[in-house]
Amino acid sequence: MSAATQSASTETSGREDIAPVAHAHGHGNDGIVKLAVGAIGIVFGDIGTSPLYAFRETFAGHHKLSLDTAHIMGVTSLMFWSMMIVVTIKYVAIIMRADNKGEGGSLALLALISRTAGNKRWTAGIILLGVFATSLFYGDSMITPAVSVLSAVEGLAVAQPGMGHFVLPIVIGILIFLFFIQKSGTAKVGLFFGPIMLLYFGVIATLGVISISATPGVLWAFSPHYAVEFFLLDPHRAFLALGSVVLAVTGAEALYADMGHFGRRPIGLSWLFFVLPALILNYMGQAALLTRAGQPALESPFYLLAPEYLQLPLVLLATAAACIASQAVISGAFSVTQQAIQLGFVPRLRIEHTSASTAGQIYIPLINWMLLTMVILLVLFFRTSSNLTSAYGIAVTGAMTIDTCLLGVVLFRLWKWPKWAAIPLLGIFFLVDGAYLAANMTKIPDGGWFPLLVGFIVFTILTTWAKGRQLMMARLREAAMPIKVFIQSAASHASRVPGTAVFMTSSADGVPHALLHNLKHNKVLHERIILLTVKIADVPYHPQGERIYLDHLGHGFHRVVIKYGFMEEADVPAALNLVTGCGDKFKMMDTSFFLARQTLLPSAKPGMAIWREKLFAWMLRNAESAMEFFRLPTNRVVELGSQVEI
Structure with a gap:
């Protein structure tokens, strides 16, 4: 696996430039404030919409709790301390410091660990863990739009009871519209995300304060002893309740994944001084409402915080927030997919750029339509947000637990923390994450099987592609002729024709198969021959000055290696324009690009099971053409x- 990661010679489709991070640290407070507002609009949509369903599901879900003071205070205390331990301490204070040149997320962290640790015995297991965390993200990205939009629109039945039967059609209509606009880009829509989410968080905080003022006793839930008392009073139900309490921190991993867009400091500031207080006030407001009103308020404690005449506007605002949360997850799926392509875990896919000025605005049609199909099927199958929350949480807690494992590697191997400091901290994180994961395991029969099934399918695809590429490269290297032997033999015997031939090869040594086939069939060599390899480094952005490596092989042969980071776009013609020292400047009309297309023949050779070899062969056949992927001129x-047998 690590070899596949190291040698990936594919392309990413242009992520956002890392300049925002530098801007956050290098300029004044105005820049940081703007980035913090932007982060509120993009990063916190998922965790921000959790109040729509988290508190309600803890009491009215599959494991119902009594609406007495002990249980209400215990749940409120659990939610507060979960946000403090999991989000504030684990992600904001610690994990976000483990950035890969400013970028975050499981794959970025994996690349960082691989680059720093090298090929140690334990790195293969860590890489598999990181890949599985990425696989679970796809299950989460299917459930989040469904549960967010469904829980928001269900408020329509609260505000206008006679319109309950319109909820599902409206939800499906909103989701179809949301996925259809992806191809046109979200740059303009994104301008409105920050103000809408600012208004949303301001409104839910205000509603929470009004409710708390009527029952100020709920503020005692800040004390952790209420959470401890909850477990002492009813340990079995308290454990099961963790499966719903964790809904309050879903989306925490987005803070880390989106760090490259906004920077650690702006995200931390917006969380600590705006989002966290708003969420706490709203949850405590819901707790105060349930304390006063009891069972009738349990239908929807979020919407019933508002007076009757404001409930319909709140439904519209919450639906907008849910769409924003969904948009962030969809964009995240595109981002994760392109990183996986670059790092050698996913075949080349068609990637479209939706903004001429912002490289990070991308659209992957296959991922978009697959997500839409699965999201609609989820809505039709589960029908209510309450049913959907049974499937929600297990992917999130699984990814959070894996992040803690990766953090352990970072603390011990990268940061060299002393054991007396690292072990207690990791112990707390593993205790919390393990408890949440174990509680969510009880949801498997009620829907938790879905994200696990998606995760295992995606994990199989990712690992099969990475292993298959590794085996294919090994077979091609075995059959490769040494380049010096070829040049000495061919240069003196083959006829030379004017122009430049670029032979693209995934290996930076040996003779490309396309070159051998061209000489065999056409019996000629071009005057200038470039053996071109595109390599992907374990950093998000490769230094421009170290982009190109040139080696003169003699007799008109030159080896060129172009290096990109895993969040950059590989544009081969643009890179060739930067090459100097091997003759005249490259002219595309005088340059021919030769590509080798391998047909896989599954065999009984040791390496992979036959069914995996057939899966790999199918993915290879359906991969995006290298011509479009590397932006090669179509007529050249x-x-x-x-x-090839593997």
């Missing part, structure tokens, strides 16, 4: 086929 490309 020649593809030559070969067969």
Whole structure:
């Protein structure tokens, strides 16, 4: 696996430039404030919409709790301390410091660990864990739009009881519209995200304060002893309640994944001084409402915080917030997919750019339509947000637990923390994450099987592609002829024709198969021959000055290696324009690009099971053309086929 990660020679489709991070640290408070507002609009949509359903599900879900003071205070205390331990301490204070040149997320952290640790015995297991965390994200990205939009629109039945039967059609209509606008880009829509979410958090905080003022005793829930008393009073139900309490921190991993867009400091500031207080006030407001009103308020404690005449506007505002939360997850799926392509875990896919000025605005049609299909099926199958929350949480807690494992590697191997400091901290995180994961395991029969099934399918696809590429590269290297032997033999015997031939090869040594086939069939060599390899480094952005490596092989042969970071876009013609020292400047009309297209023949050779070899062969056949992927001129490309057994 690590070899596949190291040698990935594919392309990413342009993530956002890392300049925002530098801007956050290098300029004044105005820049930080703008980035913090932007983070509120993009990063906190998922965790911000949790109040729509988290508190309600803890009491009215599959494991119902009594609406007495002990249980209400215990749950409120659990939610507060979960946000403090999991989000504030674990992610904001610690994990976000483990950035890979400013970028965060499981794959970025994996690349950082691989680059720093090298090929140690334990790195293969860590890489598999990180890949599984990425796989679970896809299950989460299917459930989040469904549960967020469904829980928001269900408020319509609270504000206008006679309109309950319109909820599902409206939800499906909103989701279809949301996924259809992806191809046109979200840059303009994104301008409104920050103000809408600012208004949303301001409104839910205000509603919470009004409710708390009527029952100020709920503020005692800040004390952790209420959470401890909850477990002492009813340990079995308290454990089961963790499966719903964790809904209050879903979306915490988004803080880390989106760090490259806004920077650690702006995200931390917006969380500590705006989002966290708003969420706490709203949860405590819901607790105060349940304390006063009891069972009738349990229908929807979020919407019933508002007076009757404001409930419908609140439904509209919450629906907008839910769409924003969904948008963030969809964009995240595109981002994770392109990183996985670059790092060698996913075949090349068609990636479209939706903004001429912002490289990070991308659209992946296959991922978009697959997500839409699964989201609609989820809504139709589960029908209510209450049913959907049974499937929600297990993917999130699984990813959080894996993040803690990766953090352990960072603390001991990268940061060299002393054991007396690292072990207690990791112990607390593993205790909390393990308890949440174990509680969510009880949801498997009621819907938790879905994200696990998606996770295992995606994990199989990712690992099969990475392993298959590794085996294919090994087979091609075995059959490769040493380049010096080839040049000495071919240069003196083959006829030379004017122009430049670029032979793209995934290996930076040996003779490309396309070159051998071209000489065999056409019996000629071009005057200038470039053996071109695109390599992906374990950093998000590769230094521009170290982009190109040039080696003169003699007799008109040159080896060129172009290096990109895993969040950059590989544009081969643009890179060739930067090459100097090997003759005249490259002219695309005088340059021919030769690509090798391998046809896989599954065999009984040791390496992978036959069914995995067939899966890999199918993915290879359906991968995006390298011509479009590397932005090669369409009328200057020649593809030559070969067969490979793995």
